[in-house]
Amino acid sequence: MALLECFECGKKVSTEATACPKCGAPPPKSRKGESITPAQSASMTYKQRRAFQKAGGKILLSKAQKFSFIVIGFFMFFGLVKCNATNDVTSESVASADQVQKALQQLDNAMKDPRKIRLLECEGINPWKTKPNGWTKPTKNECAELNKILESETK
Ligand SMILES: [Zn+2]
Known part of the structure; x- marks a missing residue:
């Protein structure tokens, strides 16, 4: 004997009862x-749906739901990666500013x-912007x- 939620009203009902004592629905x-x-x-x-799941049933996901879980998972993963990297952010951004400066210098030269x-x-x-006179490929x-x-x- 097991107690499961009634499919109609959510009350816990024995699977061996003849009906839900609260609402009279068939036993879960x-x-x-x-x-x-x-x-x-x-x-x-x-x-x-809740009663069905609590009784051990599975509700399959639609393709859109599966896709959104993948997308959410993806962003959570990269969120974590970013959080772990926050300690390095200052030194990293200084370095990249330096690199940009260097690259600009090189381009200038x-x-x-x-x-x-x-x-x-x-x-x-x-x-x-405008090709010089007499320019050839x-x-x-x-x-x-x-x-x-x-x-x-x-x-
Ligand atoms: Zn009920």
Whole structure:
């Protein structure tokens, strides 16, 4: 004999009773191993769903629910990762500000060297707002040559 919640009113009723003493509904029975689809559960009241689950029944998740659980889990995981990283945030942001400064400096230097501008063009980047008069697309040979020269200079 087990006490389970009445499917209709939520009162605890023996599975061996003939009816719920409070509301007269049929006695609850164990729902172990039973499952219902989201569509089926949608036609049940909150109390009925709760009683069904308390009696061991499973309500399957819809695809949308599964998806939202995955999304929520994903954000909770990254929230935790971020929380653990908060100690490093100050030093990290200082370092990245430094890196940005360095990168800007490098870009600035590169823009003073016409060969480096040309190399940017070789990589398909257009550094010009308006292209200078007589501008031509860099050829493959020119790019290879430039690459060689600049590489040997950085060594
Ligand atoms: Zn009842």
